[in-house]
Amino acid sequence: MIPIENFLILSAILFAIGFYGVLARRSAILILMAVELMLAGVAINFIAFATYLDADAFSGLVFALFVITVAAAEVGLALGVVLRLFRERRTANVDEANSLKW
Amino acid sequence: MFDRLPLPSQFDRVIIAGGTVAAIVATPVLVVLLGLLLSDVISGPEFVFYLAAIVVVAGALGAVLMPNVVHAALCLVATLLGVAGIYLLLLTEFIALVQVLVYGGGVVILLLFGLMMTNAVDDPVVTDGSQKPFAFLVAAVMGGLFVAVMVDARWGDPTASVVPFVDFGTRIFRDFSVPVIVVAILLDIALTGAFINARRAEEAPLERAEEAAR
Numbered sequence: 001m002i003p004i005e006n007f008l009i010l011s012a013i014l015f016a017i018g019f020y021g022v023l024a025r026r027s028a029i030l031i032l033m034a035v036e037l038m039l040a041g042v043a044i045n046f047i048a049f050a051t052y053l054d055a056d057a058f059s060g061l062v063f064a065l066f067v068i069t070v071a072a073a074e075v076g077l078a079l080g081v082v083l084r085l086f087r088e089r090r091t092a093n094v095d096e097a098n099s100l101k102w
Numbered sequence: 103m104f105d106r107l108p109l110p111s112q113f114d115r116v117i118i119a120g121g122t123v124a125a126i127v128a129t130p131v132l133v134v135l136l137g138l139l140l141s142d143v144i145s146g147p148e149f150v151f152y153l154a155a156i157v158v159v160a161g162a163l164g165a166v167l168m169p170n171v172v173h174a175a176l177c178l179v180a181t182l183l184g185v186a187g188i189y190l191l192l193l194t195e196f197i198a199l200v201q202v203l204v205y206g207g208g209v210v211i212l213l214l215f216g217l218m219m220t221n222a223v224d225d226p227v228v229t230d231g232s233q234k235p236f237a238f239l240v241a242a243v244m245g246g247l248f249v250a251v252m253v254d255a256r257w258g259d260p261t262a263s264v265v266p267f268v269d270f271g272t273r274i275f276r277d278f279s280v281p282v283i284v285v286a287i288l289l290d291i292a293l294t295g296a297f298i299n300a301r302r303a304e305e306a307p308l309e310r311a312e313e314a315a316r
Contacts, residue, residue: 002151002191008252010155010188014162014181016245021166023237027228029216030171033178036209037162040185043197051192053258058265062278064197068204069285073292075209079216080296092220 007048014041026093028082036071043067116173131156151191157184169227171217179210193264 014037021034043064050060086092132153139149157180164177182205189198265273274282 002147004257005253006148006151006155007188007192009249010158012245012248012252013159014185015248016241017159017162017166019244020237020241023240024166024234025228027171027220029213029220030166030174030228032216033174033213034166036178036205036213037165037181040182040205044185044188044192047189047192047194047197051194051264058273058277061194061197061265061270062274062281064194065200065274066281066285068197068200069289072204072209073289075212077292077296077299079212080298080300082216083219083300086220 004048004052007044011041011044011048014038014044026095028078028085028092028094028097031094032075032078032082036075039067039071120173120176127160147191150187154184154187154191157181158188169229171228172214175210175214175217178213179206182206182210196267196270 018034018037018039018041021037022031025031025034046060046064046067050057050064054060082092085097089097091097135144135149135152138144139146144152161177161179161181161184165174165181168174168177182201186198186201186206189195189201
């Protein structure tokens with residue numbers, strides 16, 4: 001059987017790559033894509049722990065399922081906000097939407 | 103030769119270039135992995151794991167580094183399908199199916215719609231912020247820390263228990279009925295909010311009139 005560390009290291013790498021994307025990208029939708037990468041890393045972690053360390057092997061699956069659901073809701077909502085922003089400002093870059101910045 | 107193929111010119115260039123790069127990168131990796139497999143250094147499941155892990159990491163790097171937003175979205179598809187393969191290796195075929203349907207089908211299409219309606223309208227090539235070195239530093243430190251902690255920790259003996267596919271629905275609605283309802287309400291509110299938020303202002307003349315009267 002594959003050691004659990006393999007999955008955990010893969011999920012950590014995926015999370016770190018997604019974090020880099022969140023910090024480095026300027027377009028709001030590309031930031032969302034990077035957030036999806038981070039969520040995928042977290043879900044891999046949940047399922048690895050559920051399969052390897054939980055005798056019941058169910059709670060982790062449910063959490064991963066909810067992560068996927070919430071991510072889908074988040075993408076839909078964020079897309080609406082970004083479209084509205086683009087219509088008002090003709091830009092989707094987060095550093096140009098700074099009217100709340102003091 | 104490529105001129106005679108009935109493909110839109112940009113699309114065939116993307117496919118040919120992407121396929122060539124993928125083949126050049128994948129061939130040595132496949133040869134090395136097959137050699138390891140045949141010499142019994144790694145087992146069959148580990149072979150599949152490393153293959154899926156390479157797809158996941160390469161796709162993720164493409165998704166955060168590619169300057170062209172459409173290419174980045176296509177790299178994201180590769181990552182999400184690779185993650186579905188990882189779920190299959192973890193013996194959770196239901197989550198893998200949900201991953202392919204929801205992410206590969208829905209989320210990526212939504213993201214592509216968003217890209218087409220915002221960035222890709224004028225220019226599909228974006229520039230990243232000037233904070234790149236700082237972002238790389240923070241991500242490298244965080245990833246290194248996570249990997250170090252996870253390698254260092256001592257995990258218990260693996261139980262490798264599996265929930266059968268047929269039990270999943272029964273158990274999720276019996277043991278987790280309240281979270282399911284909460285998530286359902288969350289989805290409902292979020293998508294209704296997205297619809298109301300993204301609606302064109304001209305389509306709501308009544309609200310405009312009320313605002314003007316105020």
